[in-house]
Amino acid sequence: MVSLVASSFMQVACAADSEGTSPNNQDKPASSWDDISDKLKVATTKGLSKLSWGLEWLGYKSGFGEQCTFVEHPSLAVRKHLQANLKAQDRAVDVLVASIEAWERTHAKDHAPLVLALTGPTGTGKTESSNLLAEALFKWTKRLDHSDKDSPSGLLVFRGEDFSDNYTNPVSQYQEQIKSRLAEHLFRCSGKALVVFDEVQKVIPHTLDVLTSAMSSNAHLTYHRGGVERRIDTADVVFLLISDIGVAKMEQLLIQYDDRRHVPATQLENDVKRALDAQWTRLQFGKMVRQVVPFLPFEPQHIVLVIQAKLDQLSEYYQGVYWKSLAFDPALAPHLSTLESMLYIERRAVVRGVDVRKVFAKYGARNVETGPLQQLKSKLMRYARPWNPEAQFTVRLMPDERTIEIVACVEARANDQDKANEDGGGGAIDTLSCVSRWQGEFT
Structure with missing residues (x-):
């Protein structure tokens, strides 16, 4: 250097x-x-x-320097990363970015961690958002144990199902597990971390009391190391509490409006907060939450956006390895969103004397990967071989609006006899040779 x-x-x-x-x-x-x-x-x-x-x-x-360094401008990095990678949750993105900005602005004065509650139905991007936040916030990544994947260096994840045994009710044991894992992580990370509690609604009551001081304005965690009681500052920690609490309230509110963009933000947050407060009373840590971030249920048009984003990712990920390009018919994503493998539920309510119906994706975007995307990948893996990094693939929807076709095109050099005669010399032009690799229907 x-x-x-x-x-x-x-x-x-x-x-x-x-x-x-x-x-x-x-x-x-x-x-x-x-x-x-x-x-x-x-x-x-x-x-x-x-x-x-x-x-x-x-x-x-x-290992001698800081292991979990924040990027220089966290809120800017978070906004850019979330807007590029999280689809159909614009309101959640705005709330997350605003929360990070406020924390940045007041952190030196308040000296407190940021505690956010992310709530919404299955498959709406809550867990994905936690990973995206970690990717945006931290400079470095680390290789996961027994895996070839990397993870942001400051990310620590707890899963609610690991602390859900209400039969033997081992609260003290759970508390010790949480405290020791968190203390070890913060010690390695010099107090900087993004700590996720996924499916927090499954945690038995009083378990998270062990984090009261860590999540408070007092911002510290007391633990034992080498037989000595130690204290570590937690003011540089972002805590994310992920749950599905308040989904019914969200659906009831969404039914009353033609477009979710018209739902008053304050009313949405207050309705969800009331549902959360009922659970927080049971879990007894609601007072720690600074901001509630609602992740709204997906409607069919949002599933189309998610599918299109997944198709674009698939194309880019293998570009130059399996193909030169992989293009998709604009009508393909809307078609895939209507397949039987995509499950939807209907909600009904009487709004101002009128019977109103609204359709939501039953499992959010989870069905996208296990349904249409899995079928498409399977056909590509089978019929696009042998792989050719110079091949240009197109997946298109046929005029009957049911049949899907995979077409492969390769550029070929061919002698242009007319040009050769005209110029008095040899010449060559590029031609595109195309062949249909597969036709059929997805279910």
Whole structure:
């Protein structure tokens, strides 16, 4: 890294020397040296920036530096990452970003962790959002044990089902497990973390009392290490409490409006908060929650958006490996959203004397992966072989609006005899040779 700085100095010095010997620059030596000075400053700044990043990275890799460093502008990173990767939950994205922004702004004064309650039906992006938040917030990733996948360095996940035994009711044992895992993680991460409690509604009462001080404005966790009682600051921790509490309230409110964008944000949050408060009373940690983030049920048009996003991801992920490009008919995503493998439920209510019906995806976006996407991947894996990174694939919906076709096209070089005769020499043009690999229906 130091050589980068030295190299930059040498390059600027050579450029400056060249400028100093040119006739145009000999007339104004003072101006030339000002230019040299400016270039040296720029080179030095860039070199030191690279050196600083290199030392930080080396510290992380060696274990001697910070392991869980936040990015420089967390709220900006979160907004960009969520908007790019989380579909059909614009309101949740806005609330999450606003919460991070407020935490950034008041953190130095309040010295308190950020505690958010993410609630909504199955498959609406709550768990995915927690992963996206971690990816956006932390600079580094770590390799998961017994896996080839990486995870954000500061992410720690607890699952409610692991603390749900209300028969033997081992509260003390659960509390010790939570405290020891959290303390170990915070010790390794120098107090910086994103801690997720997934399906928190399954946790037996009083279990999370162990986190009262960690989630409060007092912001600390007391634990024992090496036989000595220790205390670690938790002000740099984001806690996410994920549940499906309040779904019925959400559906009742959505039925009253033609478009979810017209649902008053305050009314939505208050209705969900009341449902949460009833559960928080049972679990006894509601007072710790700073902000409720509702994840609304998906309607059919939102499933179309999710499917299209998954198709785009599939195309990009294997581009240059299995194919040069993989394009999809614009009508394909709407068609896939109507397959039998996509399950929907109907909710009814009388609104101002009128019987109103609304359809929601029963399992949210989970059916997308196990239904239409799985069928499409299966056909591609079978009929798109042998893989050709130069092939251009298209998946299209036929005019009968039921049959799907997978077409593969490859560019071929062919002699153009007319051009050869006209120019008096040989010539070649690119032609596109296409073949249908498969036709059929999805269910």
